[in-house]
Amino acid sequence: MSEITAQMVQRGRGPTAEEAARRRKVARDVRSARERLTSSIGLERAFDYELLRVYAQYRRGAFLPLVTLACLVAAASAFWAPILLSSAWCAAAIAAIAVNTVLSRSFLRQDPDGLSLRISRRRVIVGELAQSAVWALLVLVPLQVDAANARTYVMVVLVIVAAVTTMLAATVPLAAYAGLLPLCAATATLLALSREVETVLLVGMAVCAQLFFLFLSNHLHASTVSALQSRAEKDAIFGELEQAKANSDEARRRAEEANLAKSRFLATMSHELRTPLNAILGFSEVMKNEVFGPHAAASYKEYSTDIHDSGLHLLNLINEILDLSRIEAGRYELNEEALQLAYVVEEGRHMMALRARAKNQTFREMIDPSLPRLWADERALRQIVLNVLSNAIKFTPPGGEIVIKVGWTSSGGQYVSVKDTGPGIPEDEIPTVMSSFGRGSLAIKTAEQGSGLGLPIVKGLVDLHGGGFQLKSQPREGTEVIVTFPAARVMDALPAMAEPAAPARSSRAA
Structure with missing residues (x-):
């Protein structure tokens, strides 16, 4: 018969700690890969929602600052453009900002499980494109007057708006690109109003600044994704710890029940085993010593000796098991x-x-x-x-x-x-x-x-x-x-x- 090794016994009790950890890691990787395949941006679905949620929170909180900025820009543009034109542009800008804010509030109020992330992302991209297009209409101001300071003013406003847009839409890269495209196009159209070297240099610097803001937006997006991944790993670790604690509590409960059952079994079986053993030892000793006369066959004496020795061995084994059980249970009293x-x-x-x-x-x-x-x-x-x-x-x-x-x-x-x-x-x-x-x-x-x-x-x-x-x-x-x-x-x-x-x-x- 082959020898039973410790590894075989361990396998019979269940997977080792290393094997269990490896299985959990494989299951986590498979789940993550499945969510990436079903995601539209190559990340887990939970990350998709979190990135959109962060964007919606940014947009909701930026409503008043953006409205204030639109009013100030419209008031300043009245120095060069007619008041009616400035007022109409200001109303259009406020309306675009309000629409994006309403969409963001609606997104935050909805149940995450019932959301369509693709539709929500498309709304964000279209909203950013429309709002930036309204801001890009500021290029109409220099068309009213031929003044270099008006072109410089519009260029500065477009750079500021590009910085704000790319930062607010950083968690949705496509929305940041969509929001920056009209602003860059509007900045480039300023070259049609003047071919002076100063204007070309300013427009080039403005476009470079806008592209730099786009680079910062991508970096902010990567940092946000990294933070989400770290939080997800931390939550996974906490979940595993809670599961391990629950398993440990359940194992301890079962061990206590098994120990109690063992103690009851030993307490019962000690009496049930010792009583017949005492009879076996007593009668085998009588037969071994031939108290009532010699045996008819010499083998009987040898058999009775074996019975007596085996009974003593079994009694000693029972006593040792009981002693060890009392010691492990803390019930061994010292006199x-x-x-x-x-x-x-x-x-x-x-x-x-x-x-x-x-x-x-x-x-x-x-x-x-x-x-x-x-x-x-x-x-x-x-x-x-x-x-x-x-x-x-x-x-x-x-x-x-x-x-x-x-x-x-x-x-x-x-x-x-x-x-x-x-x-x-x-x-x-x-x-x-x-x-x-x-x-x-x-x-x-x-x-x-x-x-x-x-x-x-x-x-x-x-x-x-x-x-x-x-x-x-x-x-x-x-x-x-x-x-x-x-x-x-x-x-x-x-x-x-x-x-x-x-x-x-x-x-x-x-």
Whole structure:
């Protein structure tokens, strides 16, 4: 049977974070490309609407300034043209400005989903063209009089209007071009009124200025599109973060429900499993010891021994799973008392001595006998020592040596160190070994089978005591497990208290 790898398990749980991010990026790119294909200007539809909305806001806000400018220009042109002509031009200019403003207000009031962006854009282009054409009619003023200052005045007004038009219509480039075309044509017609060098130079400068305003308009359009793209990316990121938060909340809720279901399952199954196991262990031990007489077949005794050993293994596995579950759920209660760490370690070594002798292994102890007592849970401390020693015996080859050290830490705490001469653990497999049911590759090949819960339980119990857990290992150089307890748990001996002196009795003469 092929071995199940971590990658296969991960794929079974769903896509990785990198894969999910790549899929989101591809989906976003496809959506953006689809919107660009359906757009008339090569941008996303949301950008089309935003650019038109910005234009409409500019036009709506420029109504009063433009009307004021038209009135001032008409009043100034009355110095050269008849008042009736100036008034008619002013009325036409105000009417064109009002029409564009009304169209802009109507656009802003409509629902974006029900708008036809193509029609709206065409209205904007036609409106700009018509309004600029009205402004271009100012060239009629120099036709009334042959005055150089009148031509200069009209040229200055056309340049100002070109600057205002290109800036207001910057977010709709075609509208900016349409608005600038009549103004440039009107400026060029001034050459027909005079062929003087000064006039040619002024007209050339005016046309160049208008083209420069068009360049600034294109630059402003590019900046606006860039700002919209940045805002869209930011909104997309916020949306992804909100979705990720929602997914995280849902995953946490499911994890809490699963953890609760696991706790209920373990609480129920622990009783359901232990009750028949106790019967199996009891009856198999009776048959193994032949309490009611020898077996008719020698194989029955061997079978009963296997049943008893298998039952003990299953009971130990159940106990380890329950212990780890209580530790992970934070329900493992510590019954703390003053203990001698050296005594607990020595007792654990004595309990494991029979297993070590069976493999011809030797213990080498370096224990400081002057260590004071430690405030800890005796059952948890004994389980820590037994798990670490059991691992060392399992992974040490026959004839190997196990070194046990107990002493002071540099910070004033106490530590236990167990080092074996087993196959060791590659550095990249240490996280696997520290996970529940995890086992290293070399350990699987060379050691006895186990549940893979020993070290996670040890680390959980050490964390409950506020201590530290360290695993040092190199392939073919052995493994060292170091468990430290903080100085706050060391019970320093207090100095003896001096009894107060009894007060001296004084005799008084009668």
